Amino acid sequence: MVSHVSINFGVRQGSVLSPFLFALYLDDLSKLFDPANGCYVILHGDDISLLSPSVTYLERLLHLCKNELAWLNVQSILTRS
Secondary structure: OOOOOOOOOOOOOOOOHHHHHHHHOOHHHOOOOOHHHEEEEEEOOOEEEEEEOHHHHHHHHHHHHHHHHHHOOHHHHHOOO
16 A cells, blocks of 8 residues: 655755755754864764764764754654664
8 A cells, every 4th residue: 555645844855955954954963072082073965974982982972962863853863774
């Protein structure tokens, strides 16, 4: 059985505007981290890359990202592969 879903908002897949809006929307996310301790957040296209010197710092980054994305109401980003 095929069901149809109507989407009334958003940006089309492959739109040149999509990466810009993603980076703009998540700009504050990259400001949560301190490069002085070797932790970085890289926003590219519609991806988030986390870099850290240890697993402990990476877990902290993931926790901060999860909280920030929940606050922005975009938790589905965390479950995408």
